[in-house]
Amino acid sequence: MEKMVEIFNIASQNETYLKENKYPGRGIIIGATPSEKHYVQIYWIMGRSKNSRNRLFIMENNFIKTEIFDEKIEGDRSLIIYYPIKSINNYHIISNGDQTETIYDFINNNKTFKNALDTREFEPDPPNYTPRISGFIDLRSENSNYGLSVLKTIDHNKEFCQRNYYYYTKFIKGFGHCVHTYDHDDNPIPSFSKEPYLIKLHENIDDNIKYIWDLLNIDNKVSVLVKYISKEINQTMIKIKNRNNR
Numbered sequence: 001m002e003k004m005v006e007i008f009n010i011a012s013q014n015e016t017y018l019k020e021n022k023y024p025g026r027g028i029i030i031g032a033t034p035s036e037k038h039y040v041q042i043y044w045i046m047g048r049s050k051n052s053r054n055r056l057f058i059m060e061n062n063f064i065k066t067e068i069f070d071e072k073i074e075g076d077r078s079l080i081i082y083y084p085i086k087s088i089n090n091y092h093i094i095s096n097g098d099q100t101e102t103i104y105d106f107i108n109n110n111k112t113f114k115n116a117l118d119t120r121e122f123e124p125d126p127p128n129y130t131p132r133i134s135g136f137i138d139l140r141s142e143n144s145n146y147g148l149s150v151l152k153t154i155d156h157n158k159e160f161c162q163r164n165y166y167y168y169t170k171f172i173k174g175f176g177h178c179v180h181t182y183d184h185d186d187n188p189i190p191s192f193s194k195e196p197y198l199i200k201l202h203e204n205i206d207d208n209i210k211y212i213w214d215l216l217n218i219d220n221k222v223s224v225l226v227k228y229i230s231k232e233i234n235q236t237m238i239k240i241k242n243r244n245n246r
Contacts, residue, residue: 011175011198018178018199019215023048023185025192026096029212030135030146031176033203038228039137039144040176040201041094042212043084046220048185051075056242057223062087064225069244079123079130085227087236092229095134096181097123103134113147114165121161122153127188129153131181139234145169148179152191166196176201209241 018024029042045066047053054073055066064085068077082098093103099120106116113136123130131152138145147167154160168177177196182189202208208226216224221243228237 007172007175007198008200011200014178014197014199015215017197021184022217023182023189023220024216025130025181025189026133027178027180028094028096028133028135028148029176029178029199029201030094030137030148031199031201032171032173032231033201033228034174035203036171036173037231038205039092039139039146039171039231040208041085041092041135041137041227041229042176042208042224043094043096044212044216044224045084045096045222046216047222048220049075051077052080053220053222054244055080055222056244057084057225057240059238059240062236064238064240066223079125084225085238090139090234092137092139092227092236093134094136094227095132097132099132099134103136113149117149117151117163117165120151122151122191124158126158127156128182129156129158129191130189131191133179133181133192135179137229139229143169144171144231146171146177148177148196150179150192156188156191172198174201175199205237205239209239213241 027044054069056069058067083100086093086104091107103116131150135148150164175198178199179196212224223242225240
């Protein structure tokens with residue numbers, strides 16, 4: 001009980017940190033509801049430029065895709081259109097870019113999350129060189145587990161890629177681990193420098209949507225998605241919230 005109070009207090013401090021952060025960029029949270037009836041994946045996107053803000057999440061079969069909101073707004077779309085979540089054979093993938101496809105293909109060929117991301121680097125968007133953040137929930141065996149990764153430049157030098165992998169053998173009821181692309185707003189924007197940190201999760205999917213949406217900076221938030229995976233029957237449910245609505 002004492003340990004859970006400590007975890008709650010740490011998560012509350014992290015909540016304040018995220019709420020006061022004007023620009024954490026794109027983010028991923030993976031964890032479990034308080035009852036542990038559902039495993040949870042959360043992904044959000046933010047934007048400072050008109051091009052980055054010109055997006056929304058759409059459902060495409062059982063997947064989610066980013067899509068342009070206003071076709072009249074011009075800009076480079078090579079790094080902003082992708083599938084942030086996909087799943088294959090009880091393996092649930094989440095990422096902030098087209099590395100979703102890399103992970104999907106490697107898992108489909110009986111290789112690993114790390115095998116896939118060892119072939120990738122940060123995004124080619126100087127001077128920021130935005131980190132590629134990715135995660136998974138693996139339900140293919142009795143021992144469910146999850147992991148996260150951050151691929152980032154070292155001091156904005158395009159010659160060096162640092163690959164960080166974090167693996168978790170047990171879920172913490174009511175909490176998730178969070179990573180995001182940037183530490184804070186600046187120019188160039190500093191890459192995420194922390195380890196994944198704890199964030200509180202709620203039982204209801206709509207409460208989690210509202211919770212994360214309200215934490216993000218009002219000027220820069222664009223979209224949030226929450227995916228629930230039932231622990232007992234492995235059914236999934238996805239909900240999205242977009243700043244840009246059609």
